[in-house]
Amino acid sequence: MSGHVAVRRFPTLTVSTPRAEVRPLAPADAKAVGEIFADKLTQRWLPLPEESGRIDAFAWCTEMAQERRDSGAGDHYGVLRREDERLVGCLWTKRTDWGSRVTEICYAIAPEARGFGLAAEAVDAVAIALILEHGFQRVELRVAPGNTASRRVAEKAGFTYEGLLRNAGYVDGGRVDLEVWSFVAADLH
Template structure:
């Protein structure tokens, strides 16, 4: 059949950097994921209703499995090497297999912020997706007021492309989103 792309299972991804190991989340990560998503500053920028929350057990198990099996993405833990602790989460979503494009999002524990670890992890995942799994484009979407996330995009080597008006939800309401990208040509 022409014009149809078969649904693919999202590839297993494990990446190491000098300071972190990024791997799929497992049930043993529930407590760490709960702490990451419970942080007030993190919650400010999550696409949740004002009083909404993420079920950390489902996030690490059935939601991650469902996302992988559907081909839409995956959920990863960022494990800090110095203490072997999960200090953050990365997740891929909105995968378009025909165009070989996916979006990456992230959340880090408060004690892991401000050291460049998030940018290091996002950069490593984007490079692995392009070099090892044939993606052509990895996107980030950032609410304009989220300056820390904008710095992550810049430090990870992403390029700002423009503003998507009224394209997301944060703090329980509609927000514009900045679109950032990392493409295969950026590796040359």
Template sequence: MTGDVAVRRFPRLTVSTPRAHVRPLTGHDADAVAEVFGDKLTLRWLPLPQPGTVDAVRWCTEAAQERRDSGSGDHYGVVRREDDRLVGCLWTKRTDWACRVTEVSYAIAPEARGFGLAAEAVDAAAIALILEHGFHRVEVRVAPGNTPARRVVEKAGFSYEGLLRNAGYVQGGRVDLEVWSFVAADLG
């Protein structure tokens, strides 16, 4: 036995909370996704080489399918239940099947910020990944100056674990990343 783990297709994830649905993205979501990723505050914290480089149609279709098929993650929409409007995106990445660990990232449209929807969606996704899909750990990495993102993971019940020095990049250059986790024991 070499310890190798076969590449698995990332599981289909759909969850509902009192105020939101989290579901896989489709090509019909591209305009709303472009709005979410086109926001200046969101762009400030995304690891993109330059603003406006998210191809929303590709993100919702081909890129999501490639990530799912490779087993590394998936792309999801956060849909507000009151008006059935896509107001955010979640995506999973860096999945380690041997350890049953994945990382979640998120972006929320400006008009939906400050109402707890992001925390509700991240919490529901983490719980579903653990309870329904057998993950042991869900991580979030946050640049230290990104206070709104830190509030989301705190409200979603994640625990701060430490700082990865010079581990990421944003529009302003290289940054440290805070590591936050949600594990199966947190459900008890």
């Protein structure tokens, strides 16, 4: 036994729904990604401390996504609206635990695409693909209390509320509790 642990590479994933396509981000997506992350409401709920500054959209679409994929930690995706092929959302996976087959999904939707159920549709499709096609057993969402839009996404995507992690996260305004929502393999039966 060498004591060496092989790192799992996060699976390449593209999923289609009636109204959206979720696919890995590409360098050409950087402008739209930058606009999504620059939105004030998105910034309010991003799990980034205020002092971290703005997200470099080109790096998010290229080397940051590649790093996350290669390390096995997750991936970065774009949500394209079918009706006009516009990139209207970002979805990313993180905190992947290969031993437990668990990962977390995060998302941000452009202001003009909010309120139409695209986030829930994309999150649901990715969660199902991760479970059915890639053997994950649990997919989590973590939502800051007060982010009612994100809570609605979790509910509409079929996730189950499990409880509150006290002082477990941070958003633009500082430390916050986080609601934990889950979708597990048994939810598909």
